[in-house]
Amino acid sequence: MTASTSRPVILTVDDDPGVSRSIARDLRRRYGEEHRIVRAEAPGQALDALRELKLRGEPVALLLADYRMPGMSGIDFLEAAMDLFPLARRVLLTAYADTDAAIQAINVVDLDHYLLKPWNPPEEKLYPVVDSMLDLWKATPEPSTDETRVIGHRWSAPSFAARDFLARNAVPFRWFGVDDEESKRLLEAAGVDGATLPVIITPDGEVLVAPSEAELADKVGLSTAPAKDFYDLVVVGGGPAGLGAAVYGASEGLRTVLVEQMATGGQAGQSSRIENYLGFPDGVSGAQLTDRARRQAVRFGAELLTTRQVVELESTGSARRLVFSDGSEISAHSVILATGVAYRSLEAPGVEDLCGRGIYYGSATTEGPACAGQEIYIIGGANSAGQAAVYFSKHAKRVHMLVRGPSLEATMSSYLIGQIGDIDNIEVHTCTQVVSCKGSEHLERVILQNSATGESREVDTEWMFVFIGAAPRTDWLPGDLLRDDRGFVLTGPDLHGRPPGWALEREPYHLETSMPGVFAAGDVRAESVKRVASAVGDGAMAVTLVHRYLEML
Numbered sequence: 001m002t003a004s005t006s007r008p009v010i011l012t013v014d015d016d017p018g019v020s021r022s023i024a025r026d027l028r029r030r031y032g033e034e035h036r037i038v039r040a041e042a043p044g045q046a047l048d049a050l051r052e053l054k055l056r057g058e059p060v061a062l063l064l065a066d067y068r069m070p071g072m073s074g075i076d077f078l079e080a081a082m083d084l085f086p087l088a089r090r091v092l093l094t095a096y097a098d099t100d101a102a103i104q105a106i107n108v109v110d111l112d113h114y115l116l117k118p119w120n121p122p123e124e125k126l127y128p129v130v131d132s133m134l135d136l137w138k139a140t141p142e143p144s145t146d147e148t149r150v151i152g153h154r155w156s157a158p159s160f161a162a163r164d165f166l167a168r169n170a171v172p173f174r175w176f177g178v179d180d181e182e183s184k185r186l187l188e189a190a191g192v193d194g195a196t197l198p199v200i201i202t203p204d205g206e207v208l209v210a211p212s213e214a215e216l217a218d219k220v221g222l223s224t225a226p227a228k229d230f231y232d233l234v235v236v237g238g239g240p241a242g243l244g245a246a247v248y249g250a251s252e253g254l255r256t257v258l259v260e261q262m263a264t265g266g267q268a269g270q271s272s273r274i275e276n277y278l279g280f281p282d283g284v285s286g287a288q289l290t291d292r293a294r295r296q297a298v299r300f301g302a303e304l305l306t307t308r309q310v311v312e313l314e315s316t317g318s319a320r321r322l323v324f325s326d327g328s329e330i331s332a333h334s335v336i337l338a339t340g341v342a343y344r345s346l347e348a349p350g351v352e353d354l355c356g357r358g359i360y361y362g363s364a365t366t367e368g369p370a371c372a373g374q375e376i377y378i379i380g381g382a383n384s385a386g387q388a389a390v391y392f393s394k395h396a397k398r399v400h401m402l403v404r405g406p407s408l409e410a411t412m413s414s415y416l417i418g419q420i421g422d423i424d425n426i427e428v429h430t431c432t433q434v435v436s437c438k439g440s441e442h443l444e445r446v447i448l449q450n451s452a453t454g455e456s457r458e459v460d461t462e463w464m465f466v467f468i469g470a471a472p473r474t475d476w477l478p479g480d481l482l483r484d485d486r487g488f489v490l491t492g493p494d495l496h497g498r499p500p501g502w503a504l505e506r507e508p509y510h511l512e513t514s515m516p517g518v519f520a521a522g523d524v525r526a527e528s529v530k531r532v533a534s535a536v537g538d539g540a541m542a543v544t545l546v547h548r549y550l551e552m553l
Contacts, residue, residue, distance in 0.1 A: 008061035008137070009053060010130075011038045013046035013077060014093060015069045019117065023064065023093070026122045031130065035061065043072035043080075050084045054189035055205035057149070060085040061137040062130065064115070067094040078111065084185050087140055089133040091115055112136070148173040148220055151183045152198035154370065155442035157356025158210055159198040165213055167366045168263035168270065169306060170291050171220045175366075213262065214307040222306045231255045231332040233546055234322055235539075236310050237473075239266025240532045241522025242338035243293040244539025249336075250302035252543065257303040257330070259310055259322070265290030266340040266523075267470070268532045270362040271384060272391030275415065277532055287365070289532075311476050313518070318553055320517055333553065334546045337477075337489060337513070337520045338539060341470030346379060350437035358443025359464045363388040371396045371463055377446060379434060380467030381408050386416040388465055389426050396463075398425045402432045402448065437464070472524050482514040488526035489513055509545045511538065517549055 010027055014020040024039040031037065038053075040046035046065070053060055063081050065074035072080075078090045092114040103114070112133055119126040148166060150173050152159025166173045176183040178194050187194045190207040200208040202219050211219070218224050231254075235245045238260030249256040263269065271286035280289075298304060312323035319331045343361040345351070351359055360367065363384070368391065376396045378389050381403035393399045401420070407430060408417050420426050435447040435456060443464060449456045472487045482490045482499055492510040499514040511519045521538035523530055528538065 006058045007036045008059045009036050010062045012064045013040040014066040043077040051189040054084050060088045062089045064091045089137050149201040151176045155357045160356045162198045217307045234332040235336045237338035238264035239340040241535035241539040244536035245336045246297040246302040248540045248543040250300035259305050259308050261309045335518045336542045338522045339473040340523045344469045346466050348434050354443045361466050368395045373397050376463035378465050381411045385467035393423050401428045403430050484526045489520040491520050511542045
C-alpha cells in the first residue's frame, strides 16, 4: 500500500498482552475504517514497525505507549519515536500511581496527553482523548509520499546522476539533502549512515545505497528485460526518432521493442522548451513531449527497455542479431537505428574532475531551483543552449551565454534570439571560450578568454552547463555498416547505389543502411535535419520502409 492511499497509523505499545489487545480492539472499533491500528508488545518491536513505516512513507498520526515496560520506559520510547515521526501526537498510558511521572513527561518529550488505565468506558475516557489528538494531527499532518526518495549531497556526482536519471525517466521522486533533518530520520530508519551516497528509498520501503542505473531502473518499475527473444522490429535509441518509430511500428501491428541506454527523449527530452514543434503554439517542454510519446508507444503495445546498451549488431540470414553489454541478446527481422548524438566533451583543464559537481552536459533542469540568485554560465550558441538560457533565467540572478563565434545568427533560430534579447538577465558573450575550470569539492571559478582580443579573465561561479555540439553514437556498429567521415550513418541515396557486400537485386531504400533490413532515423543519419519534427518524421518513414522490406522476405 503506497503512502498516497495509506490510512494514517495509530500505534500502541504495551508489554501486557491483555492490555495491548484490549486497547487495540477499542481503537479498531472506533477508528478502524479511517486509520490503521498497529499493535506492539515491546518497545523494540514498536520502533522496528515505525522504521518500516518511515521507509514506506506512511503517515503516523498517534502513538500510545505504556509507561512501565521492561528495557525501555514509555517516555524513552516516545522520545525515540519523535526522531522518526516528530509530528505524531503522543499519549502515555499510565496507572494512577505514576501520574506524577506522566506529568513530568509532558516537559521531557513534549507529551500531548496521559491516559489512566483502565479507560472504561472508552466512550467517556478513551475516545474523547483520541479524537482530540487526531484533530491536532490533522491540523499539521506528517507529510507522506508515494514517491521515490533520494538522499544525497548537492555536489555529489553520483547523487546528481541518480536525480537526473529519475527525472529523465519521469519517475516521481523527492530530493533530500543529506544534512536535512528528514534525511537523518530516513537514514536512521534505513539503518545506514549516509557515508556512501546516494541512498534511495523506493515507495515500498526498499533501501538502495549507490545503486547502478540498471538496479535503480528495475526497483522503480522501469522495464529492463525483453519479454521475447525475437521481434519484427527493434528500435535502438529512445529520442524523438526512436519514439516515433516505436509508435508507428506498434500501432501498425509490428512486434516492436525500443531499447534505450539511459532515458527516452534523447537531447530533445532535456530541452526546457520546444517552441517550433507543430501543434504546440505555446511551446512544450521536452519532458512533456517525451512522456506523451512514451505513453502512446506503450498504449499501442510497444515494449520500452531502459538501461540496456546494445554493443553488437550482426546479420544472421534473414534475422538481425543485437547483443547487449551484459552478453544477452535479442533478434528481429528489422532494426531502426535511432541512437541520436551525444554532447561533445568540453576540452579544458578541470572540466572532467568537476563534471556532475557544478559542470553539467545538457540543461539538467533538476538543478534549476538550486540556481536561484546565482550567476550561471551556459556554453554554446545553438538552439539547445538558447532554450536552456531562457529556462535558467527564471531562476538565476544572471545567465551568461558564452559563444565561440561573433554572433548567434549562424547557429540559433531567430525566434529564440529574439526571446533572449528581451530577457534582461541574459548576457551573451561572443568570441568567448572556457580556458579552464577550478574548484575543490565543486566548481568555484572559470577562466574565460576572448578569442578576438586574447584577453583572459577569471569569474566566480558554481554552475556551468555545456552545449557545444554533438557526435553520433555509432562506434559500436560493425565495420561494414557504412558511415561518413564524422561517424554519421549513410543511408539510401548517400550510399550511391549498391554498397560493397550488398546481396539484394534492388538498391537500398531511402533510409536503409548498407546492411539490408537495418534503417537509420533522426540525428544519427548522415545529412539529416537536426530538428525534432524531422526526427519524428524519419521514424515514421522508416517504419513504412520496414513494411516494404518485410514484404520481400
